Amino acid sequence: MTxxxxxxxxxxxxxxxxxxxxERSGQPLAPQRIVAIGxxxxxxxxLLLEDRIGFHHDNVVPVTEFPPRDAxxxxxxDQLNGEARLPVQVWLRHLAxxxxxxxxxxxxxxxxxxxxxxRRLLGRSRVTYRPVDPNVAGWPAARLHMSLLHRRPFTExxxxxxxxxxxxxxxxxxxxxxxxxxxxxxxxxxxxTAVLYHQLFAHTAAVVGSAVMAGR
Numbered sequence: 105m106t107x108x109x110x111x112x113x114x115x116x117x118x119x120x121x122x123x124x125x126x127e128r129s130g131q132p133l134a135p136q137r138i139v140a141i142g143x144x145x146x147x148x149x150x151l152l153l154e155d156r157i158g159f160h161h162d163n164v165v166p167v168t169e170f171p172p173r174d175a176x177x178x179x180x181x182d183q184l185n186g187e188a189r190l191p192v193q194v195w196l197r198h199l200a201x202x203x204x205x206x207x208x209x210x211x212x213x214x215x216x217x218x219x220x221x222x223r224r225l226l227g228r229s230r231v232t233y234r235p236v237d238p239n240v241a242g243w244p245a246a247r248l249h250m251s252l253l254h255r256r257p258f259t260e261x262x263x264x265x266x267x268x269x270x271x272x273x274x275x276x277x278x279x280x281x282x283x284x285x286x287x288x289x290x291x292x293x294x295x296x297t298a299v300l301y302h303q304l305f306a307h308t309a310a311v312v313g314s315a316v317m318a319g320r
Contacts, residue, residue: 115174116153117146117207118216119244119265122235124274127242130217130234134274136204137315142272143207144199145308148192149264150177152300157181159303163189176210192307200311208233216240248278252286258293264301267294271309 124139125132132139148164151157154172158165166185171178180199211217217233224230235241248266251258258266269275270290279286294305 115177116149116261116264116268117143117176117203118211118214119261120146120268121207121211122241123244123248123265123269123277124272125233125235125241127235127238127245130220130232130241133277134272137200138272138312140200140204141196141308141311141315142268142274143203144196145268145271145304146265147177147180147199147203147207148195148304149268149301150174151181151184152304153261153264157184159192159300160189162191162193162303162307164192164195165189174210176206179206192303193311196307196311245277248275249280252278252290252293253282255289258296260297263293263297266290267297267301267305268308270294271305272312 120142121139124134124142134142148157151172154177156166156168156170156172156177158167164184166181169181169185172181183199184195208217208219211233212219215236217235220232220234222230222232244265248262248269250256251262266275266278269278275290279290295302297305
């Protein structure tokens with residue numbers, strides 16, 4: 105007897121990493137600067153999903169100092185608690201400077217990816233993070249894909265993941281094989297999320313747009 109593949113639930117930034125990288129090679133599926141912004145937004149989403157922060161007049165407002173269980177999310181919350189209220193977009197740009205390496209390090213510790221160094225004859229070597237299990241790595245994209253094609257209800261974390269994917273252009277993987285109604289359902293799912301997530305998506309889209317226009 106065979107069973108459907110059902111890996112354990114993951115943190116938002118872990119799922120976004122998997123969605124934004126090839127499940128076998130670990131290569132980014134979008135420019136790394138865009139992935140980094142998406143990861144920064146996903147780290148804020150982790151705190152939103154745990155009711156650790158809120159937004160007030162477009163500023164990030166911590167609502168508790170009680171530490172999350174995850175070390176990286178705890179570190180982000182400490183940063184937010186250590187500063188005066190700052191705009192969401194300021195935090196997104198700040199966190200994007202380190203989010204790629206930070207989430208990669210967390211996934212290495214959890215033995216989800218392995219660090220692979222690509223040496224070059226000239227210039228600096230390049231590092232990628234190869235998934236340990238391609239099935240686990242490909243699960244977020246497959247999960248969104250199946251939910252969209254079959255019009256299944258979305259959990260709150262998956263609806264947030266879908267919104268972050270749409271704001272960074274990574275939603276196209278989930279739409280493969282669908283039609284216009286499939287993307288309409290995606291938009292419906294995103295529209296059904298809480299106001300806080302709408303704000304996060306809007307600010308993320310603005311930062312992504314600025315990065316694209318600046319070419320960095």
